[in-house]
Amino acid sequence: MLNYESVDPIETAITESLKSKIISRPNPWVGAALVPKDCQDDPKKWFLGHTQEFGKEHAEVVAIKAAGRAALSSTLYVTLEPCSHYGKTGPCTKAIIDAKISRVVVGIKDPDKNVNGSGIKVLRESGVTVDFFPDQDKLKIIKNLLPYLWHRVNGNPYFLLKMATTLDGIIATRSGDSKWVSGETSRKAVHFLRATSDAIVVGVATLKNDDPELTVRYGYDKLIKKQPERIVFGEVLGSFKATPYLRYSGEVNKFCESFKDKDFQQVMIEGGSKVAYEFLRSNLLNQITVFMAPKIYGANDGITMFSGIGTDLIADLKTGSFESVEQLGEDIRIDYLSDITVKFIESILEKNRNEN
Numbered sequence: 001m002l003n004y005e006s007v008d009p010i011e012t013a014i015t016e017s018l019k020s021k022i023i024s025r026p027n028p029w030v031g032a033a034l035v036p037k038d039c040q041d042d043p044k045k046w047f048l049g050h051t052q053e054f055g056k057e058h059a060e061v062v063a064i065k066a067a068g069r070a071a072l073s074s075t076l077y078v079t080l081e082p083c084s085h086y087g088k089t090g091p092c093t094k095a096i097i098d099a100k101i102s103r104v105v106v107g108i109k110d111p112d113k114n115v116n117g118s119g120i121k122v123l124r125e126s127g128v129t130v131d132f133f134p135d136q137d138k139l140k141i142i143k144n145l146l147p148y149l150w151h152r153v154n155g156n157p158y159f160l161l162k163m164a165t166t167l168d169g170i171i172a173t174r175s176g177d178s179k180w181v182s183g184e185t186s187r188k189a190v191h192f193l194r195a196t197s198d199a200i201v202v203g204v205a206t207l208k209n210d211d212p213e214l215t216v217r218y219g220y221d222k223l224i225k226k227q228p229e230r231i232v233f234g235e236v237l238g239s240f241k242a243t244p245y246l247r248y249s250g251e252v253n254k255f256c257e258s259f260k261d262k263d264f265q266q267v268m269i270e271g272g273s274k275v276a277y278e279f280l281r282s283n284l285l286n287q288i289t290v291f292m293a294p295k296i297y298g299a300n301d302g303i304t305m306f307s308g309i310g311t312d313l314i315a316d317l318k319t320g321s322f323e324s325v326e327q328l329g330e331d332i333r334i335d336y337l338s339d340i341t342v343k344f345i346e347s348i349l350e351k352n353r354n355e356n
C-alpha cells in the first residue's frame with residue numbers, strides 16, 4: 001500500500017481507480033489516496049486504495065485500514081463520493097468519520113440513488129471538510145466511469161460497438177473471411193473490453209461465419225466473477241462455440257428497453273455490419289472502438305463496417321468526437337464517442353461544476 005505513482009494525490013487517486021476497472025463491477029471503480037497530516041509533499045507516506053471485488057472493501061476503506069492511526073487529521077482524496085448507506089459493506093462515510101479524517105477531497109458526486117449527495121452531506125454534518133477536484137480532473141473521472149454513470153443516470157446500458165477494420169474500413173473480405181483483420185495486441189485489448197462488459201451481441205451471420213466463442217480470455221477471465229451474457233440477433237439452428245447463448249429477434253430499440261433497470265452497465269456489440277448498422281441508425285451507440293490494421297482491401301466488394309442504406313447529404317452524417325487514438329502493436333485503436341455521449345459528459349460535468 002506504500003507504493004506511489006505521482007506527486008499529485010488527485011492524479012494518484014485517479015490512477016489507483018483504474019486498477020479496479022474489471023474487479024469491482026458492478027460497483028464503480030474508485031481510487032483513493034490518504035495523505036497523513038503534514039505529508040502532502042511526501043508521497044512515500046501516503047496510503048492508497050482501490051475498490052476490491054464486489055461485496056468487499058471500497059477504496060476509501062482500503063486506504064483507511066492501511067493508514068491505521070496515520071488517518072487521524074489526514075486528507076482523503078477519493079475519485080467518487082463516498083457511500084453513506086449499508087449495502088454489501090458498511091458506509092464509507094462512517095469509516096471516514098470513525099478514523100477522524102479532517103478533510104475529504106471528492107472527484108465527482110455519485111448519481112446512484114442510494115448516494116446522490118448524501119455521502120457529502122453526512123460528512124459535512126459530522127464536521128469533515130469536503131472539497132472537490134478541479135474541473136479537468138472531474139472530466140477525467142467522468143470519462144473513466146462512463147458506463148457506470150450512464151447506467152445510473154439513464155437506467156440502461158452503455159452500448160459500445162467494437163470493430164476491426166482495414167485502412168479502407170472493411171471488416172471482412174467478399175467471401176466473409178475476417179480472421180484476422182487486426183493483430184494480437186488489438187485482440188488482447190478486445191478481451192479487456194469484453195471483461196468490462198455484461199453482454200456481448202453478434203448477428204447470426206457472424207455466429208455462423210466465424211463461430212466465435214465470445215468469452216473473456218487472455219487472463220482477464222481470472223479477474224471476472226462471471227462471463228458476459230452472449231446474445232445472438234436472428235434465428236439459428238445448431239450448436240456453436242458460443243453455445244449457450246440468448247437469441248433476440250426484433251427491433252433494436254425494444255432490445256435496449258429490455259435492459260431497463262437491470263444490472264447491465266455495458267453491452268458490447270461485436271458485429272457484423274448489419275447489426276452495427278441497426279444500432280447506429282437507432283442512435284443507440286455510445287462509443288465505437290475501431291482497431292484499424294495497416295491493411296488495405298482495395299475494392300468495394302468487401303463487407304464494410306455498416307451495411308444498409310446511406311444518406312444523400314454530408315449534413316446528415318452521424319457526428320461525435322475522437323476521444324483517443326493509440327498505436328497498438330501494428331494497429332491503431334480509435335475510441336469515438338457519439339454525440340449522445342459527448343452531451344452526457346457535459347451534463348454530468350455541469351452537475352458537478354458548482355461543487356468546489
Ligand SMILES: NC(=O)c1ccc[n+]([C@@H]2O[C@H](COP(=O)([O-])OP(=O)(O)OC[C@H]3O[C@@H](n4cnc5c(N)ncnc54)[C@H](OP(=O)(O)O)[C@@H]3O)[C@@H](O)[C@H]2O)c1
Nearest residue numbers: 164171172176178203204205206234250271272273274275
Ligand atoms: N472485423 C470485425 O470486427 C468483424 C466483427 C464481426 C463480424 N465480422 C464479419 O462480418 C460478417 C457478418 O456480417 P453481416 O453484416 O453479414 O451479418 P451480421 O450483422 O453478423 O448478421 C446479420 C443477420 O443477423 C440477423 N439479424 C440482425 N438484426 C436482427 C434483428 N434485429 N432481429 C433479428 N435478426 C436480426 C439477420 O439474420 P437473417 O437474415 O437470418 O434474418 C441478419 O441477416 C462476417 O463475415 C464476419 O466475419 C467482422
